[in-house]
Amino acid sequence: MTKTVVITGANRGIGLEFVRQYLADGCKVVAGCRDPERATTLTGLANESDGRLQVIKLDVTDSASIAGLVDSLDGQSVDLLINNAGVYGPKGAGIGALATEAWLDVFATNSIAPVQLTGALLPNLKASGGARVVGISSRMGSIADNTSGGAYVYRSSKAALNAAFASAAIDLREHGVCIGILHPGWVETDMGGANALIDTSTSVTGMRRVIANLDMAKTGGFFSYDGSVIPW
Numbered sequence: 001m002t003k004t005v006v007i008t009g010a011n012r013g014i015g016l017e018f019v020r021q022y023l024a025d026g027c028k029v030v031a032g033c034r035d036p037e038r039a040t041t042l043t044g045l046a047n048e049s050d051g052r053l054q055v056i057k058l059d060v061t062d063s064a065s066i067a068g069l070v071d072s073l074d075g076q077s078v079d080l081l082i083n084n085a086g087v088y089g090p091k092g093a094g095i096g097a098l099a100t101e102a103w104l105d106v107f108a109t110n111s112i113a114p115v116q117l118t119g120a121l122l123p124n125l126k127a128s129g130g131a132r133v134v135g136i137s138s139r140m141g142s143i144a145d146n147t148s149g150g151a152y153v154y155r156s157s158k159a160a161l162n163a164a165f166a167s168a169a170i171d172l173r174e175h176g177v178c179i180g181i182l183h184p185g186w187v188e189t190d191m192g193g194a195n196a197l198i199d200t201s202t203s204v205t206g207m208r209r210v211i212a213n214l215d216m217a218k219t220g221g222f223f224s225y226d227g228s229v230i231p232w
């Protein structure tokens with residue numbers, strides 16, 4: 001049976017590569033992005049997909065937009081939800097210079113939206129009978145791994161995502177839904193920059209392997225793209 005995969009932030013970077021690779025795998029892909037009219041690479045893929053790629057306007061911080069995604073799915077089951085959309089937020093701001101509004105904006109996207117979207121799609125995930133939900137986190141959200149300080153906003157937003165998804169792993173177990181919290185590596189994208197260590201293809205190939213191996217024994221775990229466990 002064809003698997004249905006929902007991916008957020010699918011117009012560029014890691015999200016776009018997830019779309020490419022799951023399409024190549026034969027999946028049906030529902031790709032969310034904020035501005036489909038400008039997402040020309042994504043819509044180009046959709047045009048060549050024989051209807052297997054559906055592009056949906058989706059701002060993950062907007063509850064009406066999430067409701068629109070739920071409506072467009074019209075009750076169909078979702079086998080895999082990848083909460084990929086993310087922002088880094090203000091760079092370089094040190095303690096004493098952190099703007100509350102900008103911090104809250106980053107939390108809205110990185111920490112709160114993945115939980116809200118997972119909740120909104122829960123009936124679709126339950127209908128799969130073995131769905132997986134992934135939160136694209138970051139090693140920078142690991143408190144144990146923080147030896148360099150700084151990055152208050154981004155680090156705390158990903159640590160909050162990790163904490164919320166650890167709860168979701170426990171709560172959704174009874175519905176047969178597995179949760180994976182993944183670090184994609186330091187990846188060449190607009191966010192990762194030119195000095196990054198790996199390309200999107202390497203990152204997504206690795207994460208797809210980790211996702212395929214997720215089960216109830218591993219649910220709620222924090223894994224790097226290479227499968228290694230990251231300390232909390």
Ligand SMILES: NC(=O)c1ccc[n+]([C@@H]2O[C@H](COP(=O)([O-])OP(=O)(O)OC[C@H]3O[C@@H](n4cnc5c(N)ncnc54)[C@H](OP(=O)(O)O)[C@@H]3O)[C@@H](O)[C@H]2O)c1
Nearest residue numbers: 009013014034059060084085086138186187189190191192
């Ligand atoms: N690159 C890295 O080295 C790295 C390392 C660790 C973790 N990550 C995580 O990996 C994920 C993907 O990062 P990336 O490197 O591919 O970043 P990117 O190239 O900056 O892409 C970010 C994506 O998120 C989307 N997005 C942001 N806010 C959104 C919102 N409110 N609603 C819907 N979409 C939204 C963007 O859409 P627009 O085009 O509309 O802005 C874009 O598609 C993020 O969660 C990031 O934190 C990345």
